[in-house]
Amino acid sequence: MLIQDLYRKIFTTWFDEYQNETRYGIKGKLIITEQSNYQKITIIETKKYGKALLLDNCWMTTEKEEKSYHESLVHPALSTAKEIRKVLIIGGGDGGAVRECLLYNEVKHLDLVEIDNRVIELCQEYLPGLGGIAWEDPRLNIKIKDGVKWVMEAKDQSYDVIIVDGSDPKGPALGLFNKEFFQNCHRILKTGGVFATQSESPKTFLNIHLEMLKIIRQIFKYAEPLYGNVPIYPSGYWSWIFATKDKPRYLEPIPQRTEGIKTEFNIWSINWQRHAFKAMPAYLEKLINK
Amino acid sequence: MLIQDLYRKIFTTWFDEYQNETRYGIKGKLIITEQSNYQKITIIETKKYGKALLLDNCWMTTEKEEKSYHESLVHPALSTAKEIRKVLIIGGGDGGAVRECLLYNEVKHLDLVEIDNRVIELCQEYLPGLGGIAWEDPRLNIKIKDGVKWVMEAKDQSYDVIIVDGSDPKGPALGLFNKEFFQNCHRILKTGGVFATQSESPKTFLNIHLEMLKIIRQIFKYAEPLYGNVPIYPSGYWSWIFATKDKPRYLEPIPQRTEGIKTEFNIWSINWQRHAFKAMPAYLEKLINK
Numbered sequence: 001m002l003i004q005d006l007y008r009k010i011f012t013t014w015f016d017e018y019q020n021e022t023r024y025g026i027k028g029k030l031i032i033t034e035q036s037n038y039q040k041i042t043i044i045e046t047k048k049y050g051k052a053l054l055l056d057n058c059w060m061t062t063e064k065e066e067k068s069y070h071e072s073l074v075h076p077a078l079s080t081a082k083e084i085r086k087v088l089i090i091g092g093g094d095g096g097a098v099r100e101c102l103l104y105n106e107v108k109h110l111d112l113v114e115i116d117n118r119v120i121e122l123c124q125e126y127l128p129g130l131g132g133i134a135w136e137d138p139r140l141n142i143k144i145k146d147g148v149k150w151v152m153e154a155k156d157q158s159y160d161v162i163i164v165d166g167s168d169p170k171g172p173a174l175g176l177f178n179k180e181f182f183q184n185c186h187r188i189l190k191t192g193g194v195f196a197t198q199s200e201s202p203k204t205f206l207n208i209h210l211e212m213l214k215i216i217r218q219i220f221k222y223a224e225p226l227y228g229n230v231p232i233y234p235s236g237y238w239s240w241i242f243a244t245k246d247k248p249r250y251l252e253p254i255p256q257r258t259e260g261i262k263t264e265f266n267i268w269s270i271n272w273q274r275h276a277f278k279a280m281p282a283y284l285e286k287l288i289n290k
Numbered sequence: 291m292l293i294q295d296l297y298r299k300i301f302t303t304w305f306d307e308y309q310n311e312t313r314y315g316i317k318g319k320l321i322i323t324e325q326s327n328y329q330k331i332t333i334i335e336t337k338k339y340g341k342a343l344l345l346d347n348c349w350m351t352t353e354k355e356e357k358s359y360h361e362s363l364v365h366p367a368l369s370t371a372k373e374i375r376k377v378l379i380i381g382g383g384d385g386g387a388v389r390e391c392l393l394y395n396e397v398k399h400l401d402l403v404e405i406d407n408r409v410i411e412l413c414q415e416y417l418p419g420l421g422g423i424a425w426e427d428p429r430l431n432i433k434i435k436d437g438v439k440w441v442m443e444a445k446d447q448s449y450d451v452i453i454v455d456g457s458d459p460k461g462p463a464l465g466l467f468n469k470e471f472f473q474n475c476h477r478i479l480k481t482g483g484v485f486a487t488q489s490e491s492p493k494t495f496l497n498i499h500l501e502m503l504k505i506i507r508q509i510f511k512y513a514e515p516l517y518g519n520v521p522i523y524p525s526g527y528w529s530w531i532f533a534t535k536d537k538p539r540y541l542e543p544i545p546q547r548t549e550g551i552k553t554e555f556n557i558w559s560i561n562w563q564r565h566a567f568k569a570m571p572a573y574l575e576k577l578i579n580k
Contacts, residue, residue, distance in 0.1 A: 022315065022316050024313070025306075025314075025315070026312050047311050229517075264572070266573045272569055272571055272572060272575075274568075275570075279562055281358075281557045282556055282557055285562075
């Protein structure tokens with residue numbers, strides 16, 4: 001172990017993500033840090049947000065501030081797809097998206113395709129609440145595989161919902177941002193299905209966000225971004241893109257769909273979803289719908 | 291001058307705002323720092339956002355990232371009040387809110403009541419673009435006065451729009467957060483007018499935000515919060531409260547009102563305003579409308 005890491009295990013220090021002349025830091029103590037086959041995985045204990053996960057020194061998720069991201073990614077898709085029997089998550093090794101998907105009784109089969117088994121193992125050990133009972137759910141099938149290859153090999157129209165929950169476009173997540181990947185997602189999505197992906201910060205990573213939307217719009221008949229606050233991500237402003245083949249379903253939740261869900265939502269509501277897609281700041285409206 | 295400040299003038303270092311076990315930093319070089327009669331004023335040069343202003347070590351505004359805050363504070367009020375002949379801004383010494391208000395030809399008289407003349411002087415010198423030509427506008431009347439006293443002494447129904455653009459509730463801005471202050475704002479606002487105030491972060495300062503809304507709702511007939519992203523503020527998630535006496539005007543912009551404005555808006559649009567008030571995350575909806 002590095003001397004520096006030993007120090008960070010004993011004393012509370014700042015852990016920062018650095019992006020383009022800015023940094024966002026949370027005070028904490030190091031629990032574990034290791035280099036997996038794909039990335040540097042770090043877990044720390046913080047007073048502010050409970051345990052927190054960093055990949056390659058970027059904030060991924062925390063125990064107490066993760067719903068703003070996971071609910072925004074999952075529910076606009078799950079509440080609107082024609083059917084939601086078979087769901088695919090690419091990435092998402094922390095378990096948060098899995099948990100949100102399995103709230104729906106209508107989901108019968110969920111494939112979680114995560115490239116890095118160590119992310120799953122370490123999150124199950126140190127942030128078990130993120131997946132919670134979903135980790136034991138018989139509907140969940142964990143595949144330690146490359147998501148890019150998975151969608152390449154999957155059958156046409158085999159999923160009702162596809163959710164891409166990857167990290168930034170470098171390292172293991174790089175392949176989740178190109179045209180061929182989205183084309184395969186389109187091919188394996190059922191006609192009444194919904195495709196969802198995190199799509200980076202519309203401030204800090206504006207160009208990546210716009211490029212993703214452009215490509216996805218070339219492939220899917222309908223695609224629209226959704227914007228919201230995730231305090232631990234660069235600029236605090238994040239985006240998700242939803243896409244469909246038949247009609248812009250993601251705009252209008254099916255009311256019965258969520259009726260059986262007992263969990264209290266933190267972000268999502270029918271009302272929120274209806275208006276959040278439309279509350280687009282002028283600078284994005286101009287760039288996107290010109 | 292302190293040795294530390296000399297160092298920060300010569301070398302690029304991190305300037306951070308610390309809040310509750312988190313920090314947000316921007317790299318820059320110190321231009322000037324001084325203790326005024328009311329607060330510590332610091333101006334730095336950054337590559338990311340141009341020049342930036344901190345008050346008591348908290349980020350206030352920057353040249354390149356200020357519209358997200360100022361447009362959200364000003365236009366939902368100015369675009370909806372019955373008339374906008376006479377406008378009052380409390381605080382706002384950087385000039386950003388002044389500039390946005392004076393975009394409207396219908397504004398005939400604007401009182402800027404700022405307690406700290408040094409904020410105005412330093413912003414005019416180092417961040418002149420924030421106020422821009424508005425600083426020379428004959429409609430502008432700068433009063434170096436305590437805003438709390440100003441609203442206490444102002445006549446009943448004397449303003450069409452009142453905008454409170456203060457810092458966090460400590461130091462010179464403390465008086466801008468209590469019941470008596472809001473009661474006076476109510477008293478001096480015309481019946482068809484709109485009252486607007488920044489209302490802190492609905493994440494980092496949730497309790498302050500909720501308390502403000504509660505008090506304002508006790509005094510005004512209608513009051514609603516608006517949420518949006520301001521990257522340089524704690525959590526990146528900020529709020530503004532709008533209140534009226536006769537009907538919830540702030541929900542529906544008057545289309546003709548903004549037609550003559552040549553400036554391209556960064557955040558505000560009629561569509562944005564209509565939906566942004568309604569795109570309320572579930573946790574806030576529960577806390578606010580229960």
